[in-house]
Amino acid sequence: xxxxxxxxxxxxxxxxxxxxxxxxxPLAPKAYQLLEILITNRPKALSKIALQERLWPDTxxxxxxxxxxxxxxxxxxxxxxxxxRFVRTVHRYGYAFHVPAAESQADDTPSPRTAVRFRLLWxxxxxxxxxxxxxxxxxxxxxxxxxxxxxxxxxxxxxxxxDEATVQDLGSKNGTFxxxxxxxxxxxxxxxxxxxxxxxxxxxxxxxxxxxxRTEPRRQR
Numbered sequence: 483x484x485x486x487x488x489x490x491x492x493x494x495x496x497x498x499x500x501x502x503x504x505x506x507x508p509l510a511p512k513a514y515q516l517l518e519i520l521i522t523n524r525p526k527a528l529s530k531i532a533l534q535e536r537l538w539p540d541t542x543x544x545x546x547x548x549x550x551x552x553x554x555x556x557x558x559x560x561x562x563x564x565x566x567r568f569v570r571t572v573h574r575y576g577y578a579f580h581v582p583a584a585e586s587q588a589d590d591t592p593s594p595r596t597a598v599r600f601r602l603l604w605x606x607x608x609x610x611x612x613x614x615x616x617x618x619x620x621x622x623x624x625x626x627x628x629x630x631x632x633x634x635x636x637x638x639x640x641x642x643x644x645d646e647a648t649v650q651d652l653g654s655k656n657g658t659f660x661x662x663x664x665x666x667x668x669x670x671x672x673x674x675x676x677x678x679x680x681x682x683x684x685x686x687x688x689x690x691x692x693x694x695x696r697t698e699p700r701r702q703r
Contacts, residue, residue: 632680
């Protein structure tokens with residue numbers, strides 16, 4: 483993402499500026515960072531926990547801090563929270579950036595040749611993983627809610643960026659494992675990896691669209 487136009491606004495990630503016409507719209511650094519995260523992941527809804535971990539890594543903050551940043555962004559965009567044009571509240575979950583029909587990309591970055599989708603499979607459950615951050619745990623408000631013994635409320639985090647994926651433990655009581663190795667740092671994932679979180683074993687898979695010529699390697703066991 484270099485420049486994204488929406489309504490009367492342009493977000494320029496190279497200049498780290500939000501502009502309306504020729505005027506720069508002032509935003510606090512954290513508010514700008516939050517807006518950029520929401521726009522980059524549009525139209526996907528991001529959980530409050532995932533946003534807090536992106537904005538304040540390894541730091542405990544109250545939810546009000548995030549709410550205040552959203553309010554600052556809406557004020558700068560002239561967005562009505564009851565009838566939002568851009569920033570949508572997802573009840574009891576988080577926020578999403580709504581893409582107006584007339585939105586246009588100012589840069590013409592081509593789509594990657596290799597289209598990748600990832601998926602987690604466990605027991606009778608399954609979940610698709612797109613670009614962004616996905617928190618797994620026992621908190622019912624999480625995108626990936628795992629209600630099982632040994633699972634912490636915010637247990638692990640999977641990050642997807644294009645065709646790259648990593649998993650890391652979030653300081654859980656019982657740890658996160660890939661195969662039989664307990665994680666102590668972010669670890670890359672490949673097709674077929676087994677992830678163990680508490681009493682749950684999940685299989686990480688890469689699913690490619692037809693026409694893709696690249697094959698994801700499997701880790702030797």
